[in-house]
Amino acid sequence: MMGPRLPAATAPSQPKSNRRPEPSGTGRRLTIWYGVLIFILAIFIARLFYLQVIRHDYYRAQALADQLKEYTIEAERGVIKAKSGSGQVPLVLNEKLYTLYADPVFIKNARDSADKVAAVMGAKADDYEKLIKTPKTRYVVLERRLSEDQRKKIEELKLPGVGTQPQNYRTYPQGNLAAQVLGFVNNDGEGAYGVEQALDETLKGVPGKLKAITDAEGVPLAASRDNVQIDPRTGKDIVLSLDLGMQKQLEAILKQGLDSSKSASGGALIMEAGNGAIRAMANFPTYDPASYFKNTDAQVFNNALVSSPLEVGSIMKVLTIPAALDQGVVKPDTSYSDPNHWNLDGHEITNIEEIGGPGTRSITDILNRSINTGAVWLLMQMGGQTGQVTDIARERWHDYMVNRYRLGQPTGIEQGYEAEGSIPEPKKGYALQLTYANTSFGQAMTATPLQMAAALAAILNGGTYYRPTLVDSIVDASGKVQIQKPEALRSGVVSPQVGQELKSMMEYAVAHHSFKKPFPANFSVGGKTGTAQIANPSGGYYDDRFNGTYVGFVGGDKVQYVIAVRVNEPKVGKYAGSGAAQPIFGDLAHMLINDFNVIPRSR
Structure with a gap:
C-alpha cells in the first residue's frame, strides 16, 4: 500500500531585480549620436543667439559697410x-x-x-x-x-x-x-x-x-x-577787370602788328595807372581752350607777359631817370658832357652810331635819343663819382629796382605761373661795375612786361605801387558780390614831382618820333622804345636776333592807362623797338583815345 503523496520539489525562488536589460550594441550607438546632435544643436542655438542678439549691431554695421557706397x-x-x-x-x-x-x-x-x-x-x-x-x-x-x-x-x-x-x-x-x-x-x-x-x-x-x-x-x-x-x-563766379571791347581790339591790333613785322611772337597789355587793374592782355600765338588737348607745345598755354622775363632794353631808362631825379643828383634841365663810351671792368660801353659821338646832352636827351652812356652817367651820379659805379651807386639803384619798383619778384597777379625776373646783387658776383652799368639800360637783368608796366604806373600816378590785378569782383552762389579793392603795396616810390617830370620827358619822346598818324593835342601820350639783343646760352649775345619792347601811357592831365608791348624776333632789322613794338603802341593809344573815354587835358 502506497503512502500519501508528497508535493513535488521546486527550486528556491530568486529575488526580483529593478535593472533594465542592457541595450544591444546598436542601441548604445544611437544614444551617443542623439547626445552629440543635441550638443551640436545647443551650440548652434547659442551661436545664433550670440550673432543675432548679442552681436546684432556689429554685423548690421558690417553688412551696411558692404552695401553702403560713397559717391x-x-x-x-x-x-x-x-x-x-x-x-x-x-x-x-x-x-x-x-x-x-x-x-x-x-x-x-x-x-x-x-x-x-x-x-x-x-x-x-x-x-x-x-x-x-x-x-x-x-x-x-x-x-x-x-x-x-x-x-x-x-x-x-x-x-x-x-x-x-x-x-x-x-x-x-x-x-x-x-x-x-x-x-x-x-x-x-x-x-x-x-x-x-x-x-x-x-x-x-x-x-x-x-x-x-x-x-x-x-x-x-x-x-x-x-x-x-x-x-x-x-x-564762386569771377568778374575780371578785362574790358571785352578793349580786349577784342587789342588782340586784333596785336595780331596785325606781329604779322606786319613778321615776328615770331609777342604780347601787349593795358593797365589802369591809378589802381593796377588790367583792362586788356593778350599774346600770340594763342590756342583754343575748348580743345587745349590738341596742342603738343605747352608753351602756348603760358601768358608770356607775366611768365617769360627778358632783358627789356632801353625801356629801362624810364626807371633809371626818375631814380636819379628822385635822389636829387640831377634835375630835368641838367646838362652833362657825354663821352659816348665808358670803360668799366675792362669792357667798353658805347652807343649806337646815330647818337653822333661825344657831346653835351640833357636828361631829356638820354630818354629821347636813348643814350646808353647817359643812363650809365646817371647811375654814376647816384654814387657821387663820375667814371665809377661805386658801391653806394649800386646799393641805391638796387633799392629802387627791387624795393620801390618791385622788380625781381612776382607782382601777385592772378595767373597760374608768374616769373620773378632777375636783378643782380650789388655786392655779389664779378665785374659789378659793368653789370650794374648794363642794368641802367636794360641788360644784365630781366623783367616781364607786366613788371615794367606796374613800375611805370607807380611813377606816373604820383608814387603808389598797386598790385596788378585781373579781378574786378567775386560773386558767390547767393549773389553776394565781393569787390576787389585796389591793393597799394608801397607809397612814395618816387615823389609826385618826379612823376610829372618823367611824364613830360616821355611826351617829348613821342612828339619827336614818327607814328603813322599824330595824336590829338588835347590828350597826353608818352612812351619809350626798347631793343635788346637776345642772349646766347653759350655766352654773349646773338648779332642778328633782337626783341623789341615799348612802354608808354595815354591820358590827359593825369595818366589814365599804361601800355606795354613785347615783340619777339621781328624781321625789321636791329631796331625792333621802333620798327615793330612802337607801331602797335601807336594803334593801341589811338584806340583808347577814340573808343574808351580817355579824359582829355583840362587846358
Missing part, C-alpha cells in the same frame, strides 16, 4: 566774366557733357562694339578697337565731350561694358579770346594755367557726397534710412 557729387564750377560797359559778358561757362568709356572685362566682341560706337560717333572703329584690346586700366576713355543726343544713341545700343558718365565741361562763348589769361580745366577737373589755376579754390566749389545703400549690382537704392546726402556747394 562724390561734382560741384558746379564758377563762371568767368568780363566787363562790358556797365554790364558783364561771360567768357567761360559750364556745359553738361558726357565721357564715353569702356570696361574691357565685360566686352566679348571688341570689334563689334567698336563698329557700333564708331557709327554713332562718326569716328574710326579701328581706334576704338585698339583702345579696348590694349587697356591700361579697366576704365578706358573712348571719347570725351559727348552731347546729350550722342549719349542717348550710345545708351540705346546697350553694349555690355560700354557706358557714359556725366561731366561738366568748360565752354567759351567768346572763342579763344584772352585764352592765356583764362587758362583751362584739365580732365581731372583742376584749373590749369591762367585764372583757372590761380583761383582754382575759389572757382571749383566744394563737392557733395552721397552715402547710399546699393543693390547687388551696386546701384543706389532710392529710399533707405541709411542714405546720407551732402549737397555740393557751387563755386
Whole structure:
C-alpha cells in the first residue's frame, strides 16, 4: 500500500531585480549620436543667439559697410566774366557733357562694339578697337565731350561694358579770346594755367557726397534710412577787370602788328595807372581752350607777359631817370658832357652810331635819343663819382629796382605761373661795375612786361605801387558780390614831382618820333622804345636776333592807362623797338583815345 503523496520539489525562488536589460550594441550607438546632435544643436542655438542678439549691431554695421557706397557729387564750377560797359559778358561757362568709356572685362566682341560706337560717333572703329584690346586700366576713355543726343544713341545700343558718365565741361562763348589769361580745366577737373589755376579754390566749389545703400549690382537704392546726402556747394563766379571791347581790339591790333613785322611772337597789355587793374592782355600765338588737348607745345598755354622775363632794353631808362631825379643828383634841365663810351671792368660801353659821338646832352636827351652812356652817367651820379659805379651807386639803384619798383619778384597777379625776373646783387658776383652799368639800360637783368608796366604806373600816378590785378569782383552762389579793392603795396616810390617830370620827358619822346598818324593835342601820350639783343646760352649775345619792347601811357592831365608791348624776333632789322613794338603802341593809344573815354587835358 502506497503512502500519501508528497508535493513535488521546486527550486528556491530568486529575488526580483529593478535593472533594465542592457541595450544591444546598436542601441548604445544611437544614444551617443542623439547626445552629440543635441550638443551640436545647443551650440548652434547659442551661436545664433550670440550673432543675432548679442552681436546684432556689429554685423548690421558690417553688412551696411558692404552695401553702403560713397559717391562724390561734382560741384558746379564758377563762371568767368568780363566787363562790358556797365554790364558783364561771360567768357567761360559750364556745359553738361558726357565721357564715353569702356570696361574691357565685360566686352566679348571688341570689334563689334567698336563698329557700333564708331557709327554713332562718326569716328574710326579701328581706334576704338585698339583702345579696348590694349587697356591700361579697366576704365578706358573712348571719347570725351559727348552731347546729350550722342549719349542717348550710345545708351540705346546697350553694349555690355560700354557706358557714359556725366561731366561738366568748360565752354567759351567768346572763342579763344584772352585764352592765356583764362587758362583751362584739365580732365581731372583742376584749373590749369591762367585764372583757372590761380583761383582754382575759389572757382571749383566744394563737392557733395552721397552715402547710399546699393543693390547687388551696386546701384543706389532710392529710399533707405541709411542714405546720407551732402549737397555740393557751387563755386564762386569771377568778374575780371578785362574790358571785352578793349580786349577784342587789342588782340586784333596785336595780331596785325606781329604779322606786319613778321615776328615770331609777342604780347601787349593795358593797365589802369591809378589802381593796377588790367583792362586788356593778350599774346600770340594763342590756342583754343575748348580743345587745349590738341596742342603738343605747352608753351602756348603760358601768358608770356607775366611768365617769360627778358632783358627789356632801353625801356629801362624810364626807371633809371626818375631814380636819379628822385635822389636829387640831377634835375630835368641838367646838362652833362657825354663821352659816348665808358670803360668799366675792362669792357667798353658805347652807343649806337646815330647818337653822333661825344657831346653835351640833357636828361631829356638820354630818354629821347636813348643814350646808353647817359643812363650809365646817371647811375654814376647816384654814387657821387663820375667814371665809377661805386658801391653806394649800386646799393641805391638796387633799392629802387627791387624795393620801390618791385622788380625781381612776382607782382601777385592772378595767373597760374608768374616769373620773378632777375636783378643782380650789388655786392655779389664779378665785374659789378659793368653789370650794374648794363642794368641802367636794360641788360644784365630781366623783367616781364607786366613788371615794367606796374613800375611805370607807380611813377606816373604820383608814387603808389598797386598790385596788378585781373579781378574786378567775386560773386558767390547767393549773389553776394565781393569787390576787389585796389591793393597799394608801397607809397612814395618816387615823389609826385618826379612823376610829372618823367611824364613830360616821355611826351617829348613821342612828339619827336614818327607814328603813322599824330595824336590829338588835347590828350597826353608818352612812351619809350626798347631793343635788346637776345642772349646766347653759350655766352654773349646773338648779332642778328633782337626783341623789341615799348612802354608808354595815354591820358590827359593825369595818366589814365599804361601800355606795354613785347615783340619777339621781328624781321625789321636791329631796331625792333621802333620798327615793330612802337607801331602797335601807336594803334593801341589811338584806340583808347577814340573808343574808351580817355579824359582829355583840362587846358
